[in-house]
Amino acid sequence: MSDKNIYRAIVGTNSWGSKAYGKVLRGSGVDKETLRQTVREAMDKGLAIFDTAQDYGLGMGQKLIGELCPKQALISAKYTPGTKYAEGQVRRSFEKDLKDFRRDHVDIYWLHLPNFIEQNLSEMIELYKEGKIGNIGISNFSLDECKRAKKLLDDAGVPLFGVQNHYSIIAREWEKNGLVDWCKENSIQFWAWAVLEEGLLVPPKKGSKLSVMKLIYLNRQSRLLPLYKKMYIIGRRHGITAAQVAMAFCSSKGIVPICGCRKPYQITDLDAAADVHLTDKEIKVLEQTADSTGVKILGADMFRFAVRKG
Ligand SMILES: NC(=O)c1ccc[n+]([C@@H]2O[C@H](COP(=O)([O-])OP(=O)(O)OC[C@H]3O[C@@H](n4cnc5c(N)ncnc54)[C@H](OP(=O)(O)O)[C@@H]3O)[C@@H](O)[C@H]2O)c1
Numbered sequence: 001m002s003d004k005n006i007y008r009a010i011v012g013t014n015s016w017g018s019k020a021y022g023k024v025l026r027g028s029g030v031d032k033e034t035l036r037q038t039v040r041e042a043m044d045k046g047l048a049i050f051d052t053a054q055d056y057g058l059g060m061g062q063k064l065i066g067e068l069c070p071k072q073a074l075i076s077a078k079y080t081p082g083t084k085y086a087e088g089q090v091r092r093s094f095e096k097d098l099k100d101f102r103r104d105h106v107d108i109y110w111l112h113l114p115n116f117i118e119q120n121l122s123e124m125i126e127l128y129k130e131g132k133i134g135n136i137g138i139s140n141f142s143l144d145e146c147k148r149a150k151k152l153l154d155d156a157g158v159p160l161f162g163v164q165n166h167y168s169i170i171a172r173e174w175e176k177n178g179l180v181d182w183c184k185e186n187s188i189q190f191w192a193w194a195v196l197e198e199g200l201l202v203p204p205k206k207g208s209k210l211s212v213m214k215l216i217y218l219n220r221q222s223r224l225l226p227l228y229k230k231m232y233i234i235g236r237r238h239g240i241t242a243a244q245v246a247m248a249f250c251s252s253k254g255i256v257p258i259c260g261c262r263k264p265y266q267i268t269d270l271d272a273a274a275d276v277h278l279t280d281k282e283i284k285v286l287e288q289t290a291d292s293t294g295v296k297i298l299g300a301d302m303f304r305f306a307v308r309k310g
Contacts, residue, residue: 007189009251009274010051010076010258011042011267016064017057022262025212026199030262032064039068041264045271051164051193051258053078053112054097062100074107078139079124081115083308090123094132110137110164114145115308121149125156135161137191140303143179150186160188164258166300167192168201169227169249170290173300184254192250195257197297201246203228220295230289238276240269247273249286 015022019029042048050069052061065075077097079090098104109127111120127133138149141163150160163183165174167190174180174190183190196202200217201224231242240248250257251274259270278286 006046007049007191007256009047009247009270010049010191010256011038011047011270012193012258012260013050013052013061013065013262014056015260015262016052017060021058032068034263035064036068037264038262038267039070039073041267042261043070043073045267047267047271047274048073049076049107050074051076051191053080054093055080062097066100066102071103075101075103076108076110076137077101077106078110078112079120080112081120083115083306085116085119087119088123090120091127094127098132105132105134107134108137108161109133109135110139110162111141111149112139113303113306114138114141114149115306117145117149118152121152122156125153125158128158135159137162137164137189139164139193140301140307141165142301143177143182146179146182150188160186162189162191162256164191164193166194166302167250167255168195168197169246169286170197170201170224170293170295171297171300172287172290175253180253180255189256190254191256191258193258195246195250195259196243197246198260200224200295200297201231202243203231220297223293223295227286227289227293227295230285234278234282234286237282238278240273240276244269244273244276245278245286248276248278249283252276252278252283 015026016035022029050065050073052065054062079093109124124136128136136158146163153160167174180190200220204221228242231245235242235245247257247259247270261267261270
């Protein structure tokens with residue numbers, strides 16, 4: 001499973017695990033059996049790549065991956081650095097991850113934030129050279145930080161696999177400032193997280209359950225009506241839903257969408273959307289309409305507050 005082409009789309013798991021988290025944030029929790037069926041659908045569709053981190057599902061997400069995912073499934077996990085560094089911290093955290101995953105290896109391991117880049121990446125390079133990590137990626141990095149990380153990895157003879165940043169129809173800053181092109185020029189994958197903006201890019205249905213996210217989004221949803229309309233029209237042309245248009249928007253540009261899936265139909269949708277190619281004209285219409293609404297969610301660099309100064 002080393003061919004990069006298999007990374008068509010990624011199953012996001014940050015709402016796996018805690019029922020309370022699901023209920024409060026998303027309006028409903030899902031049970032273990034539903035997640036089991038979701039995993040089965042992902043395996044059947046060849047979308048067997050699960051993206052996670054220690055805090056997902058209030059700490060339960062990784063354990064569920066270990067319990068529910070068969071050995072052939074690929075795991076994309078992260079080390080989340082704080083604003084202090086203590087030698088050996090990545091290895092210690094990684095060993096805990098392996099216990100959660102019930103494995104001796106992680107397929108892709110990301111440095112979740114650009115804190116202590118040299119120190120943390122050096123530890124990841126050691127794990128890579130020991131064969132415990134299949135690929136190294138970086139997440140929530142600016143272009144300058146990406147270049148710094150790549151230089152360090154190049155010097156160690158280790159490829160930079162990918163950059164995982166926030167990107168969607170309404171959050172395209174990483175494209176505008178050249179990061180996405182830099183990735184393409186260097187054969188580095190760009191993975192987009194929250195392509196549905198945690199539900200904001202799913203046009204609301206009448207009678208759907210209220211949740212914290214939906215309350216936060218209420219005002220923005222009405223401003224996004226022109227975009228929803230275009231997504232519907234374009235989706236109908238391709239036989240997909242408006243939400244799938246947000247996924248296909250990424251894959252049509254060579255960007256790998258990570259989509260939060262906790263129900264089997266969401267895998268089916270993601271798989272189908274990743275094969276749809278929107279035309280340049282359709283992409284332009286979506287971008288222009290999104291820009292004209294002026295709607296943003298904290299911007300594409302929303303975790304900068306957690307990055308150490310200096
Ligand atoms: N690297 C990082 O710093 C970072 C940060 C955040 C997230 N991530 C990764 O990115 C993933 C995606 O982000 P996310 O899960 O927060 O948000 P998301 O994928 O943008 O949106 C999830 C929302 O979309 C809905 N949805 C999913 N598939 C759908 C479909 N086919 N049709 C209609 N609605 C659909 C879900 O509905 P339900 O509520 O009904 O399930 C949920 O409300 C995460 O799971 C995580 O793996 C990475």
